[in-house]
Amino acid sequence: MALTLSASIIQMNVKNDAEDNIEKSREFLDKAAAQGSKFVILPELWLCGYAKNIREVARKYYDEVTSNLSEFAARHDLYIIGSIPTTRNGEGRETHVVYNTAHLIGPEGLVGTYDKAHLIRIMGEDKIFQPGNSWKVFHTKYADVGIVICYDLRFPGLTRVLTVNGAKMIFVPCAWPYPRIQAYRYLMVARAIENQLFMISANRTGEDEKFKYFGHSMVVDPTGEIILEADEHETLLTCRMNFSKMDEVRETLPCLKERKTELYKEFLD
Numbered sequence: 001m002a003l004t005l006s007a008s009i010i011q012m013n014v015k016n017d018a019e020d021n022i023e024k025s026r027e028f029l030d031k032a033a034a035q036g037s038k039f040v041i042l043p044e045l046w047l048c049g050y051a052k053n054i055r056e057v058a059r060k061y062y063d064e065v066t067s068n069l070s071e072f073a074a075r076h077d078l079y080i081i082g083s084i085p086t087t088r089n090g091e092g093r094e095t096h097v098v099y100n101t102a103h104l105i106g107p108e109g110l111v112g113t114y115d116k117a118h119l120i121r122i123m124g125e126d127k128i129f130q131p132g133n134s135w136k137v138f139h140t141k142y143a144d145v146g147i148v149i150c151y152d153l154r155f156p157g158l159t160r161v162l163t164v165n166g167a168k169m170i171f172v173p174c175a176w177p178y179p180r181i182q183a184y185r186y187l188m189v190a191r192a193i194e195n196q197l198f199m200i201s202a203n204r205t206g207e208d209e210k211f212k213y214f215g216h217s218m219v220v221d222p223t224g225e226i227i228l229e230a231d232e233h234e235t236l237l238t239c240r241m242n243f244s245k246m247d248e249v250r251e252t253l254p255c256l257k258e259r260k261t262e263l264y265k266e267f268l269d
Contacts, residue, residue, distance in 0.1 A: 003244050005142055007039040007169075008032035009237040011217040011230050013206030014043060014175070016051040018061050022068075028236050033076040035238045038142050042082030043204035043217075044150050044175040045100065050208060054128060055098050058085035069105045079106040079140055082202070083116070083149050083173040085129075097130040102147045102173060104138050112138050116149040117158065123177075123211070125151075135161055143168045143243070150174040153187045156194065157268065163195040164256065168243060170195070174203035177211035185216065185226075192220035196250050198241050205232055222246040 010028040014021055025042060032040045047065060048057045062084070069080050086101040100116040115132025119125035135158060138145050146162030148170060153159075159170055170191070176184045184203070192199040198221060205215040215232040219239045228239040250256065 004240055004242050005039065006035065006037045006238060006240050007041070007200055007219070008035060008037040009200065009202045009217045009219070009228075009230070009239075010040060010042045010046075011202060011205060011215050011233075011235050011237065012043060012046065013234055014046055014049040014204045014213075015206070016049055016208070018048050018051075018057050021047055022061075022065070026072075029072060029080070031236050032238065033072075033078060037078055037238055039079045039081065039145075039169070039171070039200075041171050041173060041200055041202040042080070043202045044083045044173040045085065046082045046173070046204070047084040049175070049204070050123070050128070050210075054085045055087060055096065058087045058098060059096070062086055066103065066105065066110055069103075070109045073105050074107045074109075077107050079104060079111070079142075079145075081105075081145075081147060081171045081173065086113075086115075098128060099132060100125070100129045100149060101132075102149055102171075104140075104145070104147065106140055111140065112136055114147045114149070116152060118151045118155055120151040137162055137165045137167050146170040148172055150176055153184070153191065156191065159191045159195055163197060167197065168246065169198045169200060169241070172199065172201040174201050174217075175213060176203050177213050181214050181216060184214075185218075188218060188220050189224045189226065192222060193224035194255070196222040196253075196256060197246060198222065205234055222249045 083102040087096040102114040104111040117132045144166045146167035204213045218229040
């Protein structure tokens with residue numbers, strides 16, 4: 001793994017217009033590549049937000065989006081993370097069930113996907129999506145990484161299992177709305193501290209029919225220090241992360257090694 005890596009965060013106003021969002025993401029991606037970033041993260045559902053025609057968007061744009069991002073990633077030798085709606089046949093349900101799916105696309109193409117496991121009812125996600133039922137640590141040429149999506153951040157077991165299985169960074173595509181800005185900020189810091197790794201979030205801005213989104217995308221280091229944070233406006237943030245600091249933190253305060261899982265394992269279920 002490289003000792004230092006640059007990552008960029010695309011904080012954008014996601015509209016219910018896939019073509020507009022695709023064009024805007026291209027502009028931001030060009031800027032991130034020009035800055036030499038090796039990882040670029042887009043917000044949750046950056047393709048269309050919670051559009052009423054989300055199923056049709058998923059069917060129409062998935063192949064185009066993944067193909068174009070794969071070509072871009074190969075051309076610039078970087079990895080792109082984000083989440084978009086996807087459809088596939090559902091077992092025992094209607095066909096073309098919709099998932100909120102995070103993608104990791106790199107120079108080699110589509111590295112893998114993760115379906116959002118925890119669906120937030122107050123935003124109606126349980127009426128739109130099928131929940132995912134698995135997690136995965138993704139292997140890239142630069143570092144092993146994990147992905148969780150927005151509401152997943154409230155469930156510490158998910159980030160912990162990614163950590164103990166080798167993730168050195170966890171990316172968090174978000175569509176986190178007001179008024180829960182403090183919960184979001186505290187949870188990002190807590191997940192970084194307890195797992196002693198880098199947490200990188202991209203939260204959308206703007207508003208839709210029901211919610212206003214506050215941005216504040218950020219990078220938190222393994223000590224819990226917020227080393228980069230946006231305001232509520234559209235922006236591109238780029239940060240260089242030093243992984244020797246992560247190794248130093250884990251050696252000085254070896255929390256992960258000193259867990260006594262035999263004391264609480266039976267209660268975690």
